[in-house]
Amino acid sequence: MSDYGIVEGIGDARSLVYSTWLRSYEHSSPMTKQIPRKVFFAEHHKILDGIFARNPTVRMAVMPEDPSVVFGWAVYEPGTLHYVYVKPDFRKHGIARALLADLPRPFAYSHWTYILRDLEKHLAECQFNPYGV
Numbered sequence: 001m002s003d004y005g006i007v008e009g010i011g012d013a014r015s016l017v018y019s020t021w022l023r024s025y026e027h028s029s030p031m032t033k034q035i036p037r038k039v040f041f042a043e044h045h046k047i048l049d050g051i052f053a054r055n056p057t058v059r060m061a062v063m064p065e066d067p068s069v070v071f072g073w074a075v076y077e078p079g080t081l082h083y084v085y086v087k088p089d090f091r092k093h094g095i096a097r098a099l100l101a102d103l104p105r106p107f108a109y110s111h112w113t114y115i116l117r118d119l120e121k122h123l124a125e126c127q128f129n130p131y132g133v
Contacts (some may be wrong), residue, residue: 003064004071004090006098012056017058018048019074020085028113029131051075051082052121061086061095074099080132081109084119091115097122108132 010017021031026032026040035043063069072086072095083101087093096119108129109116116123 004095004098004121005064005067007060007062007067008057010060013060013070013073014052016070017075017085018045020050020073020087021075021083024085025083025111025113028115029111031038031112039113042083051133052079059099061090063098071095072099074103074106076103079107081107081126082133083111 012099014016014086015062022041022044027045032040032044056075058073058075060073061071063071070087071090073083074084074096075082081100084096084099086099100119100122107127108127109123110130110132112128112130
């Protein structure tokens with residue numbers, strides 16, 4: 001699949017980014033398994049608020065004919081990748097790699113998930129740093 005475009009900016013997709021980030025991270029990270037769900041969502045929402053207060057770069061993979069159809073997104077700022085998400089039906093098509101293609105290396109990544117294992121070979125010179133939030 002290469003029928004997607006990469007655009008910068010979050011536009012009106014902020015609620016999509018927040019909701020998919022929170023649900024994905026809660027489901028896919030060993031760090032969240034011992035945190036009560038209500039506590040996780042309330043407290044991690046504050047972390048996302050802090051990240052977005054610094055105006056990070058948001059890149060989105062969208063359908064070229066209809067940019068409101070989002071296949072995935074990445075949030076990063078200089079030196080730190082915070083999160084990359086691709087909808088399950090569109091994984092394994094190079095979307096995450098395309099979202100990260102212009103990100104200068106090396107960088108730290110602030111959120112680790114089980115799915116990230118599939119990308120780690122592309123992140124060999126990078127390192128996990130959960131304190132980069």
